[in-house]
Amino acid sequence: MVEIALPDTFTRQVTENWGAAGARWLTELPAIATKVLRDWDLRLERAYPLSLNWVTRVRRADGSTAVLKMGVPESDHLAREAAALAFFGGRGAISVLGHDAKRGALLLEEATPGERARSLVPGRDEVATAALLGVIRRLHRPAPSGIALPELATRRESFDAHLRRFPGDGPVPRHLVERARRLLGELCATATQRVVLHGDLHHDNVLTAGREPWLAIDPHGVVGDPGYEIGAMLYNPDPMDADDTVLKLVPTRIEQLADGLGMPIERVVAWGFVQAVLSEVWNAEGDGADTGRPLRLARLLLPQLP
Numbered sequence: 001m002v003e004i005a006l007p008d009t010f011t012r013q014v015t016e017n018w019g020a021a022g023a024r025w026l027t028e029l030p031a032i033a034t035k036v037l038r039d040w041d042l043r044l045e046r047a048y049p050l051s052l053n054w055v056t057r058v059r060r061a062d063g064s065t066a067v068l069k070m071g072v073p074e075s076d077h078l079a080r081e082a083a084a085l086a087f088f089g090g091r092g093a094i095s096v097l098g099h100d101a102k103r104g105a106l107l108l109e110e111a112t113p114g115e116r117a118r119s120l121v122p123g124r125d126e127v128a129t130a131a132l133l134g135v136i137r138r139l140h141r142p143a144p145s146g147i148a149l150p151e152l153a154t155r156r157e158s159f160d161a162h163l164r165r166f167p168g169d170g171p172v173p174r175h176l177v178e179r180a181r182r183l184l185g186e187l188c189a190t191a192t193q194r195v196v197l198h199g200d201l202h203h204d205n206v207l208t209a210g211r212e213p214w215l216a217i218d219p220h221g222v223v224g225d226p227g228y229e230i231g232a233m234l235y236n237p238d239p240m241d242a243d244d245t246v247l248k249l250v251p252t253r254i255e256q257l258a259d260g261l262g263m264p265i266e267r268v269v270a271w272g273f274v275q276a277v278l279s280e281v282w283n284a285e286g287d288g289a290d291t292g293r294p295l296r297l298a299r300l301l302l303p304q305l306p
Contacts, residue, residue: 001030001031001034002030002033002034002037002044003030004029004030004033004047004054005047006026006029006050006054007050009050010050010051010054011026013051013052014026014052014072017052017072017075018072018074018075021072021074022072025071025072025073025104029054029070032070032103032104032105033054033068033070035103036068036070036100036103036105037058037068040060040068040098040107041060041061042058042059042060042061042066042068042107043058043059044056044058045057045058045059045065048067052071052077053069053070053071053077053078054069054070054071055067055068055069055070056068057110058107065110065112066097066107066108066109066110067094067107067108067109067110068105068106068107068108069105069106069107069108070103070104070105070106071104072104073101073102073103073104075104077220078101078104078106079101079148080148080149080150080219080220080221080222081106081218081219081220081221082096082099082101082106083147083148083149083221084149084196084198084199084219084220084221085108085219086099087141087144087147087196088138088139088196088216088219090109090211091138091139092134092135092136092137092138092139092212092214092215092216093135093138093139093198093215093216093217093219094108094109094110094111094209094215094216094217095108095109096108096109097109108217109215111207111208111209111215111217112209112210113208113209114207114208114209115207115208116203116204116206116207116237117131117132117203117204117206117207117214117237118203118204118236118237118238120203121203121237121246121249122245122246122249125249125252125253126252126256128203129233129253129256129257129260130256130260131206131213131214132201132202132203132206132214132233133256133257133260133261134213134214135198135201135206135214135215135216136198136201136226136229136230136261138212139196139197139198139216140193140195140196140197140226140229141195141196142193142194142195143194143195143196143223147196147223149196149221149222149223150221150222150223151222151223151224152184152188152197152222152223152224152225152228153184153185153188153224155184155222155278156181156184156185158278158281158282158285159177159178159180159181159184159277159278159281160181161285162177162281162284162285163177163178163181166284171280171284172277172280172281172284172295176277176295176298176299176302177277177281179273179277179302179305180273180274180277180278180281180298183270183273183274183305184274184278186270187225187227187228187267187270187271187274188224188225191224191225191226191227193225193226194223194224194225195223195224195225195226196221196222196223197219197220197221197222197223197224197226197228197229198216198219198220198221198229199219199220199221199222199228199229200218200219200220200232201216201219201229201230201232201233202232202233202236202237203233203236203237204236204237204238205217205218205219225271226261226263227261227263227267227268227270227271228271228274228275230257230261230268230271230272230275231271231272231274231275231276231278232275232279233253233257234250234253234254234272234275234276234297235247235276235279235293235294235297244296246293247293247296247297247300250272250297250300250301254268254269254272266304266305266306269301269304269305269306270305270306272297272301273297273298273301273302273305275294276294276295276297276298276301277294277295277298279294280294280295280298
C-alpha cells in the first residue's frame with residue numbers, strides 16, 4: 001500500500017467540508033490510491049500543495065507524466081470538473097486522461113512548463129489579462145442541452161442562504177449581498193449567450209503549456225452568461241492581503257476585458273461586483289470572516305454599477 005503524507009490543514013479542510021464522509025475517505029485514501037495506481041499503471045512522483053483534493057504528479061507506463069487528482073466520491077466537485085474538461089476537449093484547458101467517478105479519481109494532462117499567469121503580475125499585467133482572455137475565447141462554446149453542470153442562476157441560493165444565516169449586517173454588509181443577489185438575477189435574465197464556463201478562472205488556474213500557449217486547470221463547471229468568467233480575475237492573484245496593488249490594476253483590467261470580449265463596461269463592472277460579493281459569501285460559510293480584497297473590490301465597484 002502506498003504511503004501518503006496528509007498535512008493537518010488538508011485533513012481539517014476535508015472533514016470541515018464533508019464531515020463523516022470526508023473522515024472516512026481520508027482513512028481509506030491510501031488503499032483507494034493504491035488500487036487506482038495499479039489499475040491505471042501509474043507510478044507516484046511528487047505531491048502538489050493540497051486544499052480539498054489529494055493531487056500528485058504521476059508517471060504513466062509510456063514514460064509520460066500526468067496529474068492524479070482524488071477527492072471525496074460523495075462530492076460533486078470532481079464530477080463537475082470532469083464534465084467541464086470533457087466538454088472543453090483540450091481547447092484552452094488540460095485534457096482528461098482517465099475518470100473513475102466511483103473512486104473519485106481523475107487522471108489529467110500535466111501542463112508543462114506550468115508557469116502560472118500570476119508570474120506576470122503586476123509588471124506585465126496586460127499580458128496576463130490577454131492570456132486569460134485568450135483562454136476564455138478557447139473555452140466558451142454554447143452549452144449543449146442536458147450537460148451535467150449547474151446553471152449559473154442557481155448561485156443565487158448562496159446569497160439566499162447567507163441572508164438567512166446572517167440577519168444582521170455582518171460578516172458581509174447586508175446591502176452588498178442584497179444588491180449582488182438582484183444583479184445576478186438581472187445579468188442572467190439578460191444574457192445573450194449560454195456557454196459552458198470554467199467558473200473559477202484566475203491567474204493561478206491558467207498555466208503555460210506546450211501544445212497551447214496557456215491552458216486552464218481546476219474548472220468549477222457551470223453554465224451561463226460569459227461575463228461571469230471575468231469576476232475572479234479582478235481580485236486575483238493571491239494572497240488576499242492588505243496590499244492594494246491588484247486593486248490599482250482593476251480599471252485597466254476592466255477596459256481590457258470589455259474590449260477583448262466585446263462586452264459593455266457596465267456589464268463587466270456588474271459581474272465583477274457580483275463575483276466579489278459571492279466570494280465573500282462563500283468564505284463566510286466557513287469561518288464567518290471576510291478575506292479582504294474581494295470586499296474592497298465590491299466597494300470600489302459599487303458607485304460604478306448601472
